[in-house]
Structure formats: structure tokens, C-alpha cells
Amino acid sequence: MYRYPPAVERAIESLTKLPGIGPRTAERMIFFLLKAPKGEIRTLAQAIGDLADKVVPCVTCGNLSAEKRCPICSSPRRDESVICVVGEPNDIVAIEKTSEYQGLYHVLSGTLSPLEGVGPDDLRITELLHRVKAGKVKEVILATNPNSEGEATALYLDQQLKPLGVRVTRIARGIPVGSSLEHVDEVTLAKALEGRREI
Amino acid sequence: MYRYPPAVERAIESLTKLPGIGPRTAERMIFFLLKAPKGEIRTLAQAIGDLADKVVPCVTCGNLSAEKRCPICSSPRRDESVICVVGEPNDIVAIEKTSEYQGLYHVLSGTLSPLEGVGPDDLRITELLHRVKAGKVKEVILATNPNSEGEATALYLDQQLKPLGVRVTRIARGIPVGSSLEHVDEVTLAKALEGRREI
Numbered sequence: 001m002y003r004y005p006p007a008v009e010r011a012i013e014s015l016t017k018l019p020g021i022g023p024r025t026a027e028r029m030i031f032f033l034l035k036a037p038k039g040e041i042r043t044l045a046q047a048i049g050d051l052a053d054k055v056v057p058c059v060t061c062g063n064l065s066a067e068k069r070c071p072i073c074s075s076p077r078r079d080e081s082v083i084c085v086v087g088e089p090n091d092i093v094a095i096e097k098t099s100e101y102q103g104l105y106h107v108l109s110g111t112l113s114p115l116e117g118v119g120p121d122d123l124r125i126t127e128l129l130h131r132v133k134a135g136k137v138k139e140v141i142l143a144t145n146p147n148s149e150g151e152a153t154a155l156y157l158d159q160q161l162k163p164l165g166v167r168v169t170r171i172a173r174g175i176p177v178g179s180s181l182e183h184v185d186e187v188t189l190a191k192a193l194e195g196r197r198e199i
Numbered sequence: 200m201y202r203y204p205p206a207v208e209r210a211i212e213s214l215t216k217l218p219g220i221g222p223r224t225a226e227r228m229i230f231f232l233l234k235a236p237k238g239e240i241r242t243l244a245q246a247i248g249d250l251a252d253k254v255v256p257c258v259t260c261g262n263l264s265a266e267k268r269c270p271i272c273s274s275p276r277r278d279e280s281v282i283c284v285v286g287e288p289n290d291i292v293a294i295e296k297t298s299e300y301q302g303l304y305h306v307l308s309g310t311l312s313p314l315e316g317v318g319p320d321d322l323r324i325t326e327l328l329h330r331v332k333a334g335k336v337k338e339v340i341l342a343t344n345p346n347s348e349g350e351a352t353a354l355y356l357d358q359q360l361k362p363l364g365v366r367v368t369r370i371a372r373g374i375p376v377g378s379s380l381e382h383v384d385e386v387t388l389a390k391a392l393e394g395r396r397e398i
Binding site for chain 1: 202206216230237241246
């Protein structure tokens, strides 16, 4: 059967390994590239290759970093007494956008998921416990996602952290700002009532 | 504001230039890659880079090719008296899958589209007329897409080709095999009636 030239077939095969990219999408991307200036193709190839060579996990918190330690862990202006635990590095970007948080982070690199075979040893939990045991930390904020896996992970971490004598908190679950009561599911509404505070 | 490491930002920027890839999708692809073995990242980077260096348009028909002439134009078994005109190289792959066609191809690299500023000079029309004028061609099959732009392109080509004394045909528009009358739009049904043949 007639096929594309080998280079195109290899590009389709490589691209379809990415999440959400089927053969059709890969083809569309490749045809787009083949019509683009060669420099643009090489820039994309270089940018992807650099992910292998120029991005490392921060030795302290596991965040994506260009250096051994990420800019947040290296900053003298961050509060070393608080660690915010998140699932993935993009959660850090989301929290940093608020400009509300001045402490450090810890990236778990996933969440507990028995169905997908992700257990405590697959996450960066030992590293977190080591950081807390080192002594400077007073509070650990659990900011895993508010879904069943994120909640289970938070519960597990709470059990591991409490015995170390540190304050363990969980981010508030409630009604998103700008939303309305009638459009919020009942579990969220229940959490919002449970988490009510004096005004 | 806190950002990802420069290499990640560059990869997001490059990927979002591709069609259908927004910043979120690009992020998801990059996080997936950052968790994959480094060899896999490099394979993808190499595969994309090779598109710039190892794929050229066939000098005769404009199909994607690894050599100067594509395997179809170089094959001694193809019928040189028929040229099938298509919009893009993936149309060739679709037609070759039928195993019904033994002639040659000609890729226009687009279709006429006044709205997008694509005129006759932007397509490989002069090259097609040259091939027909060379004398061996007896029939030109117009296999542009059966939408308004493809029909306009076919009409234009018909006007250009007829004076050269060559037979010009258009692929049949009708009801797709396996479909049913009630689910087909009226324009297609009208074309199916118009294109009826003795059984």
C-alpha cells in the first residue's frame, strides 16, 4: 500500500504518542509544518529537544526548573515555614498567579490512584516528610485537587504529617467566585456550608 | 510573575503555533513529555526536525517525497495518460487506498479561495498545464473536494484544460456507500440524481 515518505510516517508515529493526538490531528499538524518556513520546523524541533536537556526537577520541591534549585526555593523572600503541597508543577503556576502565597511548594508528581496503580511510593512523599522533619516547617497546606483522588491523597498525607507535630491544613472547597448557588453541585454546596466562616 | 523555566515557555510558544493546539493542550503535551523517557523526547524532536530536511515536494506532481521524484511518478507501472488533480498530498493517500487508480497525480497545494486570498497563481496550476501540454496526457480527473472552493477550482481548471484538447472529468458526487437517502442533504441527492447511470 502507498504511504507517506518515511520521515512523515515517523513524525505521525511520534506525535500520536502524545495525549489527545490521533493520526488525523498528527497529519494536520505535519501538513501545516511542511508548508511553514523550514526555520519554524527547526525551532519547534529544538524547543522539544530542549525539554530533555534544559528542564530538570528542582532537587528540593520537584518543580520544573532550569537550575538545580527552582527560583522559588532559591528565593530569599519566600517564607520557609510554610509548604504548599500540589500534584503537578502547573498547580504552582496557578497558585503563583494569585500573588497571595509567599511560602514554598512541594510537587508530589501525581496523586494516589489505586485504579491506575499509583501508590505512595510512586509520589514524592518521602521527600516531603524529610523536608518537614528538617525542622523549619510550621504548616503544610494540602492543595491537591478537590476530586476523589486528590482528597484521598490529602487524607493520606495528613496521617503521615500529623505525627511530626506540624500544622496540616487543606485548601477550602466551596462555591467558585462569580458562580451561583443553583449551578453548583450538592457536594460542593455541602462543603461550602461546612466550611462557613464569620464575616 | 512566576513562569515556567524558559525551555518550557519556548516549547509552549512553538506548539501553540500549530493548528488546533491552544496553551492548555500544549502544556498537557509538554508535561506528558517531561515524564516520558528522555529518548522519547529526542525521538519526537528528531522526527519533527526531519520534516525540514527529509521531505521535499516531488518535482513532477508536488506530492510529498523523500526523493526528487515521488514513488508514484517514478513507477514504470503507472498509466502516464491519466492525471488525477487533488488539493493536498493526503488526498493521494486516500485515493491510493482504493487500489482502483493506476494513473498519475497532480497536487495543487490548496484550492482557490478568494476569501483567504488564494488565487490561481498560488496553486500549482501552471505546472499542471505544462504537463498536459507535454502531450502524453489524455485525461485529467478533477478530484478536488466537493465543497464550494473545490468546485470553483474544478471549474477554473476545466476552463484552462479544455482548450488543450484533453478529456476533463470530475469525480462523481453522490450518496456515500452505506448511507441512506433520508440522511443525505438535498444538494448531494440532486447531484446523485443528475449523475445517475444505466445499471
